[in-house]
Amino acid sequence: MDVPVDVVVWRAPGPASFPEAAARYAELRASTLGAFEPSVAAFVRELKQTSPDPSSPVSWDEALTVGVDAVIVHVVWPEQRRVLDLVELLAHKHGLVCYEPARQEAMS
16 A cells, blocks of 8 residues: 655645745644635635545545645545646646645646
8 A cells, every 4th residue: 555645735826946835835734724715725626526536435525634725635545646646637727836745846
């Protein structure tokens, strides 16, 4: 089984560098959670319309940590790359930055 990974999605004015993305990830991990920013809400709504793994007991609700303007997606399913590709695609569609800390990669 793959080791679970996190991917962080948030709204930013432009592309994020690795140091900016890493700092934002650390900030989000330490922050209190709150209400959605509109583009983040649209991202979460669309993400929840898909099924990460129909055979898994883990749902999107259990795999999302939602902040005021960001989401941490805890990718815990065996087909991680497929889920990560979906998260990246939807983040891009909604104008959000996508950061994968394990690979130290920020995508806008």
